[in-house]
Amino acid sequence: MSTLTVTPRQEQLARDFVEQTPDPRFTAASGKTKARAMPAELTALLRSVLEAVARGDGVTLQTLPDELSTTVAAEQLGVSRPTLMRMIRDGEIAAHKVGTHHRLKRTDVLDFRRVQLQRRRAAFEELRLIEDELGLE
Numbered sequence: 077m078s079t080l081t082v083t084p085r086q087e088q089l090a091r092d093f094v095e096q097t098p099d100p101r102f103t104a105a106s107g108k109t110k111a112r113a114m115p116a117e118l119t120a121l122l123r124s125v126l127e128a129v130a131r132g133d134g135v136t137l138q139t140l141p142d143e144l145s146t147t148v149a150a151e152q153l154g155v156s157r158p159t160l161m162r163m164i165r166d167g168e169i170a171a172h173k174v175g176t177h178h179r180l181k182r183t184d185v186l187d188f189r190r191v192q193l194q195r196r197r198a199a200f201e202e203l204r205l206i207e208d209e210l211g212l213e
Contacts, residue, residue, distance in 0.1 A: 080135045090129035140182050146171075149180045153189055 093100075098202040102114040102122060102127075112121075128135050144152070164171040164178055169188050171178045 078137050080137065081128050082135065087129055088130055090126045093127055094130045114200075129163070142182050143174075143179045143186055144182055146178050146180070149185045152185050153192070 086114065100119060100123060102115060102119050104110040125135055140148070140152070146157055146160055146164075150157045157165070160169075161178070163169050164180075169180065170184050171180045173179070193195040
């Protein structure tokens with residue numbers, strides 16, 4: 077994992093780019109090769125990075141193998157390893173054994189994390205609506 081330190085100049089350049097280019101179309105060229113349009117999925121990824129830099133947020137790049145140990149998976153999910161082991165035992169998240177050790181697919185862990193985040197956001201929104209109905213601030 078590596079964290080990129082952003083200079084104030086880079087932050088300002090990113091802010092200017094994001095503000096002035098609402099729907100960027102990136103292209104790439106190398107040497108004498110013809111410029112190629114970047115696929116939309118990669119453009120969206122780069123746009124997310126630029127938006128984070130423009131906000132002054134830190135950007136961390138991390139690679140994850142296809143198969144994760146329980147320690148790495150627990151870190152990704154923001155839970156303790158014993159909690160993850162309970163989740164595996166209870167069938168909340170899929171895992172398989174390699175010898176005596178549990179392993180989890182990266183896609184399963186990231187999907188589970190995404191669903192958890194969606195649930196948290198929905199619960200927060202529901203709470204906010206209840207507060208609005210009760211007139212609480």
